[in-house]
Amino acid sequence: MTDYTRPLLLGYARRDLYLSDQHVARLKAELTKFAAVEGFAMGSTYVEHRESAPAAFNAMVDSIHRYELTAVVIPDWRHLALIGDPERIKQEFERVTGARFMLYDPGP
DSSP, X not given: OOOTTSOEEEEEXXXXXXXXXXXXXXXXXXXXXXXXXXXXXXXXXXXXXXGGTTHHHHHHHHHHHHHTOOEEEESOGXXXXXXXXXXXXXXXXXXXXSOEEEEOOOOO
């Protein structure tokens, strides 16, 4: 059940960095736990496929604008590399959306 009193957090990940759909499902579950710990409610995780990039990224940006969200969690900076230079993508994303990227750190 989604807690609507918490700000919404979106996720973004590249499918080609995971071995199977089961691994992607596990990531989504981990991101949901991460969101709760960080004080967010987890929304959609946008999964980018190499052959249709940057469709998922663009859909995520549209959602950020539509719902005035402030943050997106990614597993690491490599997940932005399919679109371009991760540092440039990060800067442009933050400038255009006003949202920030958070890195998911599963810890020890």
